[in-house]
Every structure is written in C-alpha cells, then in structure tokens.
Amino acid sequence: MSNISLELDSCRHYLTEEHIKKAVDASRLLIEEVGEGNDFLGWKDLPFNIAEDYLGEVKRLADKFKACTYVVCIGIGGSYLGAKAIISALGDTFSPYKRRSRPFVLYAGNNLSEDYLYELVDLLKGESFGIINISKSGGTTEPAIAFRILNQLLIDQVGEQKARDLTVAVTSPISGSLRQYALKQNVSMIHIPEDVGGRFSVFTAVGLLPIAIEGYDIDRLLQGARDMQKTTISTHFESNISMQYAAVRNALYDAGRKIEILCSFRPKLRYFAEWWKQLFGESEGKCGKGIFPASANFSTDLHSIGQWIQEGERSIFETVISVDHTKHKLQIPSNDSNLDNLNYLSGRRLDEVNKSAETAAKLAHIDGNVPVIQIKMPTLEEYYLGQLIYFFEVAVAISGYMLDVNPFNQPGVEAYKVNMFALLGKPGYEEERNNILRRLKRQ
Numbered sequence: 001m002s003n004i005s006l007e008l009d010s011c012r013h014y015l016t017e018e019h020i021k022k023a024v025d026a027s028r029l030l031i032e033e034v035g036e037g038n039d040f041l042g043w044k045d046l047p048f049n050i051a052e053d054y055l056g057e058v059k060r061l062a063d064k065f066k067a068c069t070y071v072v073c074i075g076i077g078g079s080y081l082g083a084k085a086i087i088s089a090l091g092d093t094f095s096p097y098k099r100r101s102r103p104f105v106l107y108a109g110n111n112l113s114e115d116y117l118y119e120l121v122d123l124l125k126g127e128s129f130g131i132i133n134i135s136k137s138g139g140t141t142e143p144a145i146a147f148r149i150l151n152q153l154l155i156d157q158v159g160e161q162k163a164r165d166l167t168v169a170v171t172s173p174i175s176g177s178l179r180q181y182a183l184k185q186n187v188s189m190i191h192i193p194e195d196v197g198g199r200f201s202v203f204t205a206v207g208l209l210p211i212a213i214e215g216y217d218i219d220r221l222l223q224g225a226r227d228m229q230k231t232t233i234s235t236h237f238e239s240n241i242s243m244q245y246a247a248v249r250n251a252l253y254d255a256g257r258k259i260e261i262l263c264s265f266r267p268k269l270r271y272f273a274e275w276w277k278q279l280f281g282e283s284e285g286k287c288g289k290g291i292f293p294a295s296a297n298f299s300t301d302l303h304s305i306g307q308w309i310q311e312g313e314r315s316i317f318e319t320v321i322s323v324d325h326t327k328h329k330l331q332i333p334s335n336d337s338n339l340d341n342l343n344y345l346s347g348r349r350l351d352e353v354n355k356s357a358e359t360a361a362k363l364a365h366i367d368g369n370v371p372v373i374q375i376k377m378p379t380l381e382e383y384y385l386g387q388l389i390y391f392f393e394v395a396v397a398i399s400g401y402m403l404d405v406n407p408f409n410q411p412g413v414e415a416y417k418v419n420m421f422a423l424l425g426k427p428g429y430e431e432e433r434n435n436i437l438r439r440l441k442r443q
C-alpha cells in the first residue's frame, strides 16, 4: 500500500539545522506529552485506542438514520468541518441532484443566517429527516439555535417520541446543556473524549458518525490514520513527514512568508481546506504569531487570485495537495470542424490536462518566487484521507510547539462571543452590555 508523501524541492534550502533541531525538540514535547496543552492530547492515540464498543455504537447510530432522506449535522468549527471535508472529498459532487440509497447529510448551526435556516426548514418540510447535534461544550450559540428550530420542525412533523428517536447528541461525557438535554429527553448520546479538542476530533463520533451515515468506510479511514501514526509519532526527522512539513513551514515563516495557501486542483478538496484552515488557524494564531492559513481552488482561482500569487507581495508560500488518480475517466472527444482548436487534445484524458495545469502552475509560481510544498496522495479514498488528516494533526502540534505557542487552545475565539452576548442581553453580561452600548453610542 503506497502512502502520502511530501516533496520539498523548491523550499528545502530554507531549512536550517536549527529548524530541524527545533522540530525534533517539538516532536519530543508531543511524544512525551510534556508540552503546553498536554491535557488535550487524546487525539494522538485515538486511531489505535478507539474502543470496538465505541465504533460499534457509531455504526449502530448511523444505521438508525438509514430510512431518512436527510440527516442534518448541526455543529460549528471542529464539530462539522472534519465530516464535511471527508464527505465532500469522497462524495459525488452532484449527489444533491441525484437519486441516492443513503441519507444525504446537510449542515446547520455553522452560521447565524436567517435565510440559510429558513431555506433549510423549507427543504425539510414534509421530508423524512434526522438530526445529529454535535457540540463538545454543548452550549455554542449557533448550533443551539439551529437545533431549537430544527427540533421543533421535527417534533411538528413526527411527534415528540419519534423526534427523540431521530436525534443523536454528540457531546461531552461530563457537562454542558446538550448533555443535560439528551439525558432529560432520553435522546441517544455518544461522547467526545474530554481530552480531544474540537478541531482534532475527526476520529471520534464528531466526524465518524456523519461519515458513516453517508455510507463511507470509517474503518479504512482509521486504518489510514494508524499507518500514518507509525511514522509521524517519532523523532526521526528523515522518515517523519509531519515533522518535515512543520520544520519547513516554520523556516519559511522566519524568512518572511507569513501566509500559507493550501491549494488543490480537485474541487472535492475545497472543504478539506476549510478543515485545515481551522486546524492551523486556531492552533497557531496567538500571542501575535502564526502563519495565516489561506486556501485556493485551482484551476478556478488561477483565473482570479492567480495574478496575486504570481506577482503580488512575496509574503506567501503554497502547499499543494496533488492527487495521483481520479475516480472516473473522461476523454476529450474529437470534432471534425475543430472550430474551438482543441483537436490537439482529442482522445486525451481530462486528468492529463488538469495535471499539466498543476505542473505549469507549480513551475510558474516557483519562477515567481513562491516556495511550493507538495503533498502527494494516490487517490481520494478513505484510507488516504485518514492518513492526510492525521499527518496534518501531528504537523500542527509540532509546528505550534516550534512557534512556542500552545497549539491546543483558542482563547481568542471568546472575544466576539462576549460582545455578542452583551449586545443580545444574555443574563450575566449586564456590565459588558452597558460598556458596549456606551461604546457604540460614541461611534
């Protein structure tokens, strides 16, 4: 079985002995569990430690929804991005418009848009649907509001008892209002281990349950993660691609490359990049430090921000996820009139054109002084996606430690929440409310 690999040709010269040493030291902190945030390292051994009972329960809960047309996955941040990343990478791009034998997973609670929820409710009216409500803390505002609205719709459509049967709560085993709700209402509940943070939770029910509902192979996903764990939980620089990636991106950062653009020529990886942005953004962006994680979808974006990438400020580097094989084959047909001048491509696979675009962009960007890191994966299958997720999880932990920040907290996310609660008049925020109202009057 081949593996995901890393190619650093255009940026290896940025690496110094000092960066390599820092990366080895950071790996040691992770492996010996003595770095900051070491009470949130449950993700590290999850692929090996996940109990058969727990996995069995995930599969049983997924089966509960078999007869539903839709299952709404309610959650925000780490509580939906991993599932959406994997499901989008594995799925048929046009599945919303095709007949399916499995339930279709929809997402809610990741924004506060009234139109979004109205339109979702409108779609679900009269349809058979279920809800998985995912929140580690159990009290995040966006998913809580979405659940209140969708739960009411479900009760109106099928009655209280059936609505309970069609709901699963994925939350903390200890505290939070979602847990209290599930206990009081006798709703099925599966826990997120306390020592696994939201953005590291793909290999818990947070990611596994929606992925299993869509019918994908969660055992293969975990196998990929396990195989990646064997080489990345190690201090051996030459064989540890997570450590190499962490080292080179820190070297690039020290050389003034403050923005990393995760790119791919596969639209199916668009949401993978969204998952990656949360993982790296929340883990590293603190204490006035951190690479800004951005993303681009090529070749689409070569026709928009491609200009900036080629000739704009040289503060960027690119990390390209290259996928070797497609799932389907499609040839470009010949055409007698050749009015579009495309006959030189007749009979050739579209993937050949896509790969040429990828090589062309890589060379052009290197020529334009953009360092390019390449991550190669054989196909978009569960096994390799499991590898890729785990590869990035280890990399961000090492990279964060190299930067001397705690990669496992996200204190900055609270700031907007406090202001929002104050503005909305949430009990307990009276003083903040007075301050913020005074401040707004002044503006």
Ligand SMILES: O=P(O)(O)OC[C@H]1O[C@H](O)[C@H](O)[C@@H](O)[C@@H]1O
Binding pocket: 076, 077, 078, 079, 134, 135, 136, 137, 138, 139, 140, 143, 198, 199, 282, 410, 413
């Ligand atoms: O799962 P929850 O507790 O609802 O949290 C959902 C998300 O929101 C928080 O504000 C954090 O920034 C994220 O790291 C987290 O994944």
